[in-house]
Amino acid sequence: MDFGSIAEFLRNKTIFVTGATGFIAKILLEKILRVQPNVKRLYLLVRATDANSADSRLRDEVLGKELFKVLREKWGSDFDSFVSEKIIAVAGDASYENLGLAADQIEEMYENIDIVINVAAATKFKERYDVALGVNTLGAKNVVNFAKNCANIELLIHVSTAYVCGEKAGLISENLYAMGETLSGEAALDIDSEKKLIEETIRNLVARKVPEQAIRERMKILGSQRAKLYGWPNTYVFTKAMGEMVIRKLRGNLPVVVMRPTIVCSTLKEPFSGWLEGCRTIDTVTVMYGKGTLSVLSADISSVFDLIPADMFVNSIIVAMKANVNKPCLTIYQVGSSYRNPVSFEVLHGFYLSYFSKNPWSNRDGNPIKIRKCFVLSNILIFEIILILFHFMVQMILNFVTKMGCSNLHQMMLNFEKKLTITTTLVDLYKPYLFFKGIFLDTNTNKLLKTARQNGLDEDMFNFDPECINWQDYIMNVHIPATVRYLF
DSSP, X not given: OOGGGHHHHTTTOEEEXXXXXXXXXXXXXXXXXXHXXXXXXXXXXXXXXXXXXXXXXXXXXXXXSGGGHHHHHHHGGGHHHHXXXXXXXXXXXXXXXXXXXXHHHHHHHHHHOOEEEEOOOOOOTTOOHHXXXXXXXXXXXXXXXXXXXXXXXXXXXXXXXXXXGTTOOEEEOOOOOOTTOOSSOOSOOOHHHHHHHHHHHHHHHHHTTOOHHHHXXXXXXXXHHHHHHTTOSSHXXXXXXXXXXXXXXXXXXXXXXXXXXXXXXSOSSSSSTTOOOSOOHHHHXXXXXXXXXXXXXXXXXXXBOOEEEHHHHHHHHHHHHHHHTTSOOEEEEEEOSTTTSOOBHHHHHHHHHHHHHHSOOBOTTSOBOOOOOOEEESOHHHHXXXXXXXXXXXXXXXXXXXXXXXXXXXXXXXXXXXXXXXXHHHHHHHHHHHTOOEEEOOHHHHHHHHHHHHTTOOHXXXXXXXXXXXXXXXXXXXXXXXXHHHHO
């Protein structure tokens, strides 16, 4: 197989991408249009009520982003006509049967689509259970059924996450979950029963006239409870794991590739270094650290943070597409860095301290924020006890100064309470990853890279080798500046 012709492989292809307004999908779309302007057609599923709304979201939330500046410069005044010829935004929703598409439109797509790439996902760790199950699990089901109905289908690529492994330690292989498999040893997981549980819970809450805000919170709690019951740390990875189960069960003879990225970060190189959107796992820590709101944390400093730049992950998708098209496959690719080029929490912490000491963020008054080395406690139990005691002490002091009328001390205590609350929330949310002991094997991914290299891979255009990343240079000169620029 000639991997020197990947761009040529994309010529005249009709590709359907779900989750088109998401971070990864945008980078994928830009890459395809930039390396192969003769791609035949790109159908983009946009969550919207009608075609006009879908077009509006495409313009504002995708094509209007700085990410497309290189492509805009290349095409100049012809950019709008170029993308209108290549892209069709279709209004729909992955969580609906038939993806919520209109009957006349779906028939046209069935006839023309060659490749389906499912990037649609609800990525919040504490998402509502009904929303997460709808997109991450039932959405995967709907996409598989859609792809199987395409007359000329060559491949389905499903973007999952490496963290469907839960909190496993040691070497984590590229294996797919069987339907009903759990991590806790509980009785077999039944997705239909989970759906019914959600429906019954909402129906009961509505019948009791519970406010929408309370229903939303109840759905978040239910998702977390069900995830932990079956052995997953949060609703996101739990519902993504069920999505993989659905795909394995329903695919039939459909060629399928499951891509499992680790923590996807800002672009390393393409279309330019340091494009970022949305506050991802590591970015939350970066923002809080740089703004001086994070001075104490609980983590295992030896834990590996498995990072992969977004453009490298997109490259791996395109190369995997070329390698597996029209093959009777069900292949998993874990795309990360922990096995071949690991970087620990301790090292990352050093990068943050160094960067923000030299490049301090300014507060609202224009004064630079002085950064101190974050105190890291490795014992989570002791850390949580300390936080509880601090919360109690602050409340006691606040009650006292309120009675005494000490406004300055009162404000100081409020600020300290705010920092405690932020730290508590952060540790609660990211605890499974601050103490993560797993290393992701990338056997299939590395084999794909080696085969592609041996057969002419243009590594300047499609590199996804984590060993080529200089973490100090990337974090200090690319990722943290990107975080400051786009998220602060």
